Amino acid sequence: MxxxxxxxxxxxxxxxxxxxxxxxxxxxxxxxxxxxxxxxxxxxxxxxxxxxxxxxxxxxxxxxxxxxxxxxxxxxxxxxxxxxxxxxxxxxxxxxxxxxxxxxxxxxxxxxxxxxxxxxxxxxxxxxNCSTIQMVMALKPMMDKFGLKRVIVSTYQAASGAGHAALEELFKEAKDYMAGKNIRDEAEVLPTAGDKKHYPLAFNLLPQIDVFEDDGYSHEEWKMIHETKKILLNDMNAADIKVTATCVRVPVEIAHGESVYFELADKNATVSDLEKVLKDFPGVQVQNDFRKQEYPQPLNAVGSNDTFVGRIRPDLETPGAFNMWVVADNLLKGxxxxxxxxxxxxxxxxxx
Amino acid sequence: MxxxxxxxxxxxxxxxxxxxxxxxxxxxxxxxxxxxxxxxxxxxxxxxxxxxxxxxxxxxxxxxxxxxxxxxxxxxxxxxxxxxxxxxxxxxxxxxxxxxxxxxxxxxxxxxxxxxxxxxxxxxxxxxNCSTIQMVMALKPMMDKFGLKRVIVSTYQAASGAGHAALEELFKEAKDYMAGKNIRDEAEVLPTAGDKKHYPLAFNLLPQIDVFEDDGYSHEEWKMIHETKKILLNDMNAADIKVTATCVRVPVEIAHGESVYFELADKNATVSDLEKVLKDFPGVQVQNDFRKQEYPQPLNAVGSNDTFVGRIRPDLETPGAFNMWVVADNLLKGxxxxxxxxxxxxxxxxxx
Missing domain, CATH: 3.40.50.720 (NAD(P)-binding Rossmann-like Domain)
Known part of the structure; x- marks a missing residue:
């Protein structure tokens, strides 16, 4: 049976x-x-x-x-x-x-x-953590083929990562803002329910996700650094890949964006090499045709369990280094x- | 007279x-x-x-x-x-x-x-360019004192940078989105009036500002790279400072945010050293007390001609490298x- x-x-x-x-x-x-x-x-x-x-x-x-x-x-x-x-x-x-x-x-x-x-x-x-998952989904196939040395990430994280109450707060603020009200003192949830001060997110940006560690990194940034190392290297403090992160909450409902800068060990990898290994990786969708204005967007990623990768382009001055833009539904794949x-x-x- | x-x-x-x-x-x-x-x-x-x-x-x-x-x-x-x-x-x-x-x-x-x-x-x-101005305002005092080797920036740019029509479009989409309408086909202006396809910005992120160059960088990213070199080094192609950029439009009305990663020549500079030179620089306001949840936010920068700098923290694995968060009113200082x-x-x- x-x-x-x-x-x-x-x-x-x-x-x-x-x-x-x-x-x-x-x-x-x-x-x-x-x-x-x-x-x-x-x-x-x-x-x-x-x-x-x-x-x-x-x-x-x-x-x-x-x-x-x-x-x-x-x-x-x-x-x-x-x-x-x-x-x-x-x-x-x-x-x-x-x-x-x-x-x-x-x-x-x-x-x-x-x-x-x-x-x-x-x-x-x-x-x-949601922001870690979508980043390692994009990094893993490139790491396996070309070796990964370093990651510098800036996130654009949706309000739904902070739950129902954060979303309700965002929508209320957005309506009030467009009605000409001062929304400075409305917030009670964001940036994080667990901290003392609260700030509006509608038509604003909050460079704080979760509380701050003593070194000035937010706990969300700490997670991106140490979870990435644990997932990719099986050791939360591994030094083989350097990772640093800046996490920012943006007035989006669902799906996080990430601007990811990374340096590969293989200095000869090309954008089409990267596209190929990404396309072959399960759960990744490559949307990388800038000539057709094709790139990942949160509104298009909502409801999918895939990770969307685009805007892949080489750093013009550092061989083996690239920028890319990664989007995924933080409530699904995240x-x-x-x-x-x-x-x-x-x-x-x-x-x- | x-x-x-x-x-x-x-x-x-x-x-x-x-x-x-x-x-x-x-x-x-x-x-x-x-x-x-x-x-x-x-x-x-x-x-x-x-x-x-x-x-x-x-x-x-x-x-x-x-x-x-x-x-x-x-x-x-x-x-x-x-x-x-x-x-x-x-x-x-x-x-x-x-x-x-x-x-x-x-x-x-x-x-x-x-x-x-x-x-x-x-x-x-x-x-x-607006996004260049606020970045060089923050970099210049640190460059003069500690030497600047490298800059990796991700921008969070407000819709007002694309003018009246873009703002009207953002507000209309935001209202329609909150009323449960599908806004996918509403856009006629953003990401840029000068390109073929248009996408909604409300509750979304658009990793395209201006048209794309043949190398896959947007023209806004190209400007940040070459204008920064021209302003700081008097040569748009100078190699002394490496600069790379990812520019993203976010659903904010006024004031751009920037996550700026930078490497200094002096590997011994501390956060308080950087705060000091930034505080002494005209037109810069340092908002860098994470213990008090003090950091720059677009809503607080609107109407000021100053550049706001915060979230300054060392890369924990690369000596002399730092992350910071820079905000300024793109219509004023920008x-x-x-x-x-x-x-x-x-x-x-x-x-x-």
């Missing part, structure tokens, strides 16, 4: 949770039963899964009894509290928060990039899509 | 022209008379200058007779056609278009950075403000 799985979605009512449900509906995983878990506040809500109506339950340690796979996106504190309980009860957890990403016992996985790491799990597999891909690979290889 | 000047504003009805009028009203230049010049379409409109009402005239070669100073921002083709006529009639022209910027006989000037160049003019002085500053310096030094 074909094996079937009970899948719990922790944080089912959030922006990412909602997309986890959709991705799971469309996935290759044989689902016997789903459980939708959330905070007490959301308990009792009814959500659809395929043709069933499923009631959201308040998350408790016992919620995970009989659960084979947990897809988790309810915030780091929730993951830290409940995922060990789930593991204790025999679940394998795929966690979209930053709670366990830097744990050396927890694989940090983008399936196309380092999918084999999944089998080394001890009950928890971490889904990387979150729910990648999480469900990990679950699919886990199931397909019987790595539970 | 104190000398007084007749000043013509060419392109007086445009977004930049309007701000040139305001800046001139507040300037130290003794103005005897103003002439507002524009296309035939705008002729007859009445605009205020201090307490006078001034009628806009259609631009003709004879319009420049008796004009001492021309402030020009009506597009490159208009500048190419009329500025030689003005020079022939004895005017000194300060041109905010790209028409003459790369002419070796035309100084390209940011007053705080290379103001002495003004005196080498032969009737035309060029105002640099255009009208810098132009009127050039005129003030011209007059103050009797360099006409």
């Amino acid at each position: 074909k094996k079937e799985f009970t899948v719990a979605i922790l944080g089912a009512t959030g922006l990412v949770g909602q997309r986890m449900i959709k991705q799971l509906e469309q996935s290759t995983i044989p689902v016997k039963k789903v459980k939708f878990l959330a905070s007490k506040r959301s308990a009792g809500k009814k959500l659809k899964f395929r043709d069933q109506e499923v009631e959201v339950e308040e998350t408790r340690p016992e919620s995970f009894s009989g659960v084979d796979i947990v897809l988790s996106s309810a915030g780091g504190a929730v993951s830290k509290k409940f995922l060990p309980e789930a593991v204790k009860r025999g679940s394998v957890c795929i966690d979209n928060t930053s709670a366990f990403r830097m744990d050396p016992d927890v694989p940090l996985v983008v399936p196309e990039v380092n999918g084999e790491e999944i089998k080394n799990h001890h009950g928890i597999i971490a889904n990387p 979150a729910a899509g990648n999480t469900v891909q990990i679950a699919e690979k886990l199931v397909a290889n019987d790595w539970l | 104190k000398k007084e000047f007749t000043v013509a504003i060419l392109g007086a009805t445009g977004l930049v022209g309007q701000r040139m009028i305001k800046q001139l009203e507040q300037s130290t230049i003794p103005v005897k008379k103003v002439k507002f010049l524009a296309s035939k379409r705008s002729a007859g409109k009445k605009l205020k200058f201090r307490d006078q009402e001034v009628e806009v005239e259609e631009t003709r070669p004879e319009s420049f007779s008796g004009v001492d100073i021309v402030l020009s921002s009506a597009g490159g083709a208009v500048s190419k056609k009329f500025l030689p006529e003005a020079v022939k009639r004895g005017s000194v022209c300060i041109d905010n278009t790209s028409a003459f910027r790369m002419d070796p006989d035309v100084p390209l000037v940011v007053p705080e950075v290379n103001g002495e160049e003004i005196k080498n003019h032969h009737g035309i002085i060029a105002n640099p 255009a009208a403000g810098n132009t009127v500053q050039i005129a003030e310096k011209l007059v103050a030094n009797d360099w006409l």
Whole structure:
């Protein structure tokens, strides 16, 4: 008899949770039963899964009894509290928060990039940060063929990365701004709910995502540096590839843009060489014909689980160095899509 | 008797022209008379200058007779056609278009950075591109003290850089997007009126500013590379400082952001060393206290002629290299403000 799985979605009512449900509906995983878990506040809500109506339950340690796979996106504190309980009860957890990403016992996985790491799990597999995922998707095929020495990235990140409340705030501010109101004092959520001051994002730019570390980098920038090293080199502090990042929130609803500068070891690689390895890489779409004004745009990437790469051009003064522009749906490939891909690979290889 | 000047504003009805009028009203230049010049379409409109009402005239070669100073921002083709006529009639022209910027006989000037160049003019002085101006304002003091080797910039440019029509388009799209309409086919102006295809900017990102060169760089990126070299090194192709750029239009009304990565010759410079030279530089405001969530934002820069610098932090793996975030009002310091500053310096030094 074909094996079937009970899948719990922790944080089912959030922006990412909602997309986890959709991705799971469309996935290759044989689902016997789903459980939708959330905070007490959301308990009792009814959500659809395929043709069933499923009631959201308040998350408790016992919620995970009989659960084979947990897809988790309810915030780091929730993951830290409940995922060990789930593991204790025999679940394998795929966690979209930053709670366990830097744990050396927890694989940090983008399936196309380092999918084999999944089998080394001890009950928890971490889904990387949204902005990291789309960047390593673009870098990996070039790294494998030409060697990668250095990355300098500037991000253009959509408000949906900060959840429902951030999106509502952005839209309200945008309407008020266009009605001529002063929106300076309206913000209560962005740049990040976890910090003291709040600033408007509508028709503005906020060079802060998450809180600041003592060295002046934001935690989002820290993640891009160390997660990239862990995914590409299996060591969060590896020195073989230098990475630095500037992360900026922009008034976009969904899909992040990234301006990525990178230096290859092979100084003879051409743009068409790079296009070729990118085109051959699963999950990457090359949109790189500047003569036809073809390049990735957030509005065109929404709803796709692919990573879009374009504007690839050599630094005119540094051999082996290039600029490129990378866009992906931060809620799909950057979150729910990648999480469900990990679950699919886990199931397909019987790595539970 | 104190000398007084007749000043013509060419392109007086445009977004930049309007701000040139305001800046001139507040300037130290003794103005005897103003002439507002524009296309035939705008002729007859009445605009205020201090307490006078001034009628806009259609631009003709004879319009420049008796004009001492021309402030020009009506597009490159208009500048190419009329500025030689003005020079022939004895005017000194300060041109905010790209028409003459790369002419070796035309100084390209940011007053705080290379103001002495003004005196080498032969009737035309060029105002640099908006995104270039704010970047060189931040780089110059650090270059003078610590030596500058390399610049990698990603821009976040406001829609007002593309004029009135682009702003109207952005606001219409934003309203339609929030009303649930599909805005994919609405655009007629952006990314650039001069190219074939048009894409929406509202809740989107467009990695194209101006048309593309044959090497895949946009003309805006080309300007940032070569204008920066001309301003900082007096040679548009100088190799002493390597510059590469990625220019992106973002859904912001006014003020550009820039994520600037730079490498200094002096590998021992610290963030506080950089803050010090930046604070001492006229026209720069340092907003660099991440512990207080203090950093430059477009909404806070609008209406100021200063350049705001923050998020200054060392690359953690490359000695002497730093990231910073630079914001300025693209219509003021990036255009009208810098132009009127050039005129003030011209007059103050009797360099006409």
